[in-house]
Amino acid sequence: MFIYLKSNNIISPLGFSTEENFTSVKSGKTGVKYYASDTLGVSENFCASIIDNELLDSKFSLISEKKLPKFEKMAILSVFNATKNTSVKLSDKKTLFILSTTKGNIEYLKENKSNSDNSEVFLGYSAKIIAEFFGNTNEPLVISNACISGLTAAITAKRLLKTGNYDNIVVVGADVVTKFVVSGFQSFKALSEQTCKPFDAQRSGLNIGEAAATAIFSAVKTEKELAPGTIILENEAITNDANHISGPSRTGAGLFLGLDKILKNGDNEISFINAHGTATPYNDEMEAIAFTGAGLENVPTNSFKAYFGHTLGAAGILELIMSAVSLQNNLLIKSLGYEKNGVSKPLNIITKTQEKTLNSCIKTVSGFGGCNAVGLLKKIPD
Amino acid sequence: MDLSVIKYCQIKNNACFLNGENIFQSSEEKTADKSLVELYRSRKIKYPKFFKMDKLAKTGFLAVDILLENTELYGTEPKYNTGIFLLNSSASLDTDEVYLETIGDNYFPSPSVFVYTLPNIVMGEISIRHKFFGENIFFVSSKKNNFAFYDYVNQAFIDNQMKYAIVGWVDYYRQKSDALVMLIKKQDKETELKFEKNTILNLYK
Numbered sequence: 001m002f003i004y005l006k007s008n009n010i011i012s013p014l015g016f017s018t019e020e021n022f023t024s025v026k027s028g029k030t031g032v033k034y035y036a037s038d039t040l041g042v043s044e045n046f047c048a049s050i051i052d053n054e055l056l057d058s059k060f061s062l063i064s065e066k067k068l069p070k071f072e073k074m075a076i077l078s079v080f081n082a083t084k085n086t087s088v089k090l091s092d093k094k095t096l097f098i099l100s101t102t103k104g105n106i107e108y109l110k111e112n113k114s115n116s117d118n119s120e121v122f123l124g125y126s127a128k129i130i131a132e133f134f135g136n137t138n139e140p141l142v143i144s145n146a147c148i149s150g151l152t153a154a155i156t157a158k159r160l161l162k163t164g165n166y167d168n169i170v171v172v173g174a175d176v177v178t179k180f181v182v183s184g185f186q187s188f189k190a191l192s193e194q195t196c197k198p199f200d201a202q203r204s205g206l207n208i209g210e211a212a213a214t215a216i217f218s219a220v221k222t223e224k225e226l227a228p229g230t231i232i233l234e235n236e237a238i239t240n241d242a243n244h245i246s247g248p249s250r251t252g253a254g255l256f257l258g259l260d261k262i263l264k265n266g267d268n269e270i271s272f273i274n275a276h277g278t279a280t281p282y283n284d285e286m287e288a289i290a291f292t293g294a295g296l297e298n299v300p301t302n303s304f305k306a307y308f309g310h311t312l313g314a315a316g317i318l319e320l321i322m323s324a325v326s327l328q329n330n331l332l333i334k335s336l337g338y339e340k341n342g343v344s345k346p347l348n349i350i351t352k353t354q355e356k357t358l359n360s361c362i363k364t365v366s367g368f369g370g371c372n373a374v375g376l377l378k379k380i381p382d
Numbered sequence: 383m384d385l386s387v388i389k390y391c392q393i394k395n396n397a398c399f400l401n402g403e404n405i406f407q408s409s410e411e412k413t414a415d416k417s418l419v420e421l422y423r424s425r426k427i428k429y430p431k432f433f434k435m436d437k438l439a440k441t442g443f444l445a446v447d448i449l450l451e452n453t454e455l456y457g458t459e460p461k462y463n464t465g466i467f468l469l470n471s472s473a474s475l476d477t478d479e480v481y482l483e484t485i486g487d488n489y490f491p492s493p494s495v496f497v498y499t500l501p502n503i504v505m506g507e508i509s510i511r512h513k514f515f516g517e518n519i520f521f522v523s524s525k526k527n528n529f530a531f532y533d534y535v536n537q538a539f540i541d542n543q544m545k546y547a548i549v550g551w552v553d554y555y556r557q558k559s560d561a562l563v564m565l566i567k568k569q570d571k572e573t574e575l576k577f578e579k580n581t582i583l584n585l586y587k
Contacts, residue, residue: 043489096530102500103478111486112479112556123473124524141530142522144473145502152519159537160530180478183485184496238517242460242509246497257462257515368497369506371518 003158005231006218008321009082012211013049022325025307032195032207032309040179046191048177049209049309071105074212075130075174082214088168091135096166099127099142100153100173101313107178147367150316155236161219173317174212198277198303199284199349201342206278209309213318226380231324234378237261241370252290258374259294270299271358274323276365277303288343302350306337316365327358327379383540386574390564391449414557436477436498439507442552445561446508458513463545466505466518469531470553473501473522
């Protein structure tokens with residue numbers, strides 16, 4: 001059975017459609033901007049990629065008059081845009097919604113005083129609002145697996161489609177930039193005060209980003225049923241470092257295991273790698289060790305983090321879509337922010353956006369809790 | 383694929399049950415978090431990191447530790463073919479509320495609290511303790527009987543050639559711990575307790 005990407009959308013400061021986002025990235029634009037600490041009431045200034053509220057409201061008002069938090073508005077608009085030109089019936093009993101998020105509506109969290117009610121912050125509540133907006137009555141599934149949530153949700157979609165119990169799975173990943181999250185990453189000293197520089201010698205941390213991204217997956221029995229250029233999720237792995245809850249393994253053990261599993265099965269011709277590449281010193285170093293261990297150090301590699309920031313629960317799905325569109329357009333995208341090697345095992349970082357025949361790519365993500373996920377995307381040849 | 387439940391462990395309302403048998407009961411006046419510490423001591427577990435964990439992680443850690451006692455999975459021998467798939471409804475909201483207080487008027491966010499504002503950290507703790515390098519996913523749903531969750535576990539067994547999986551519900555919110563974890567494997571005898579939606583719902587009762 002072949003699991004393919006039927007339709008998709010990205011909403012970020014770089015655009016409200018996948019095309020707009022891809023065009024912006026091609027021209028080297030970034031959504032990351034500088035913000036003073038008092039913008040969110042945190043202790044230090046920061047850089048982040050934040051969607052303009054007025055623009056979002058005006059776009060959302062074209063599809064609904066509902067008053068909803070930013071998180072749900074972004075997610076709903078993304079699903080709506082992803083299904084504009086498709087035959088996918090969102091209300092169908094065999095369509096399932098999977099929401100990928102780390103913190104959902106966390107900005108509405110109230111302090112636990114005299115039994116204050118935080119029911120609207122429950123992730124299952126948000127997932128229902130999103131699914132029910134489209135008339136879907138199946139109990140949605142939420143995946144909250146730190147920074148690997150998005151890719152894990154895509155892998156979950158694949159597994160569920162293989163059971164034959166579903167026709168279409170709508171994976172929507174979203175997270176918003178909040179005081180809650182920015183203060184937390186600042187407490188870890190993990191944020192950069194400039195636009196992040198993945199794999200670079202001067203990298204000093206990550207930028208938080210907000211985005212919603214939707215990927216609709218479906219299944220066919222034979223490859224012949226798929227049009228040339230269609231992207232399939234060919235192989236996948238999820239692993240744990242079993243090492244530390246808040247730092248990646250120094251040896252890259254978990255990520256290596258995932259890569260090894262994927263490379264063992266099937267042909268090994270990989271056109272490029274879209275790394276997690278958060279631009280924290282530890283993450284990028286860990287990835288360099290794991291990629292080199294898996295024999296991938298010469299494969300062209302990029303990170304999208306300097307374009308979008310780290311979009312947390314959306315990241316895996318947003319970056320999977322961007323990688324899929326790169327494959328379709330035969331375009332290697334420059335790893336923005338990179339100038340000089342800053343990891344102990346040098347990688348082949350893409351320094352210039354360029355045309356090249358592309359057939360397959362590896363997408364990786366890693367996160368708190370020691371988790372890693374790897375996906376192998378393949379393009380149906382012409 | 384037919385899967386069977388080898389063992390199951392439940393922590394609820396200051397009590398702990400192994401395969402349905404009550405193995406621990408703390409006094410009702412005790413708060414849920416104090417009762418978790420008492421349960422830890424009663425099992426003579428030696429793992430000081432336990433005291434640094436948040437309450438969700440303590441709940442899941444204990445339920446799984448007790449579940450794995452006297453099995454080949456217990457201990458630090460690396461294991462590559464065991465999956466961990468957990469589900470709950472409140473994600474990490476209990477610790478989210480704790481963290482929120484640290485970024486109010488007295489602004490002093492702490493990384494050691496912030497890291498637990500992700501529900502999957504409980505699986506990280508369990509993986510470190512027993513050296514599980516395999517697949518793990520944290521799912522959230524407002525319902526315990528989320529059918530897609532069980533579909534996922536079944537398919538993961540087929541795809542991954544997993545030997546075992548630790549599966550179940552692990553929740554902690556506002557002084558209520560609620561966990562039911564199961565150790566499951568491929569069924570080889572008809573007589574074994576089947577891992578099916580209905581079996582699971584009965585176990586929750």
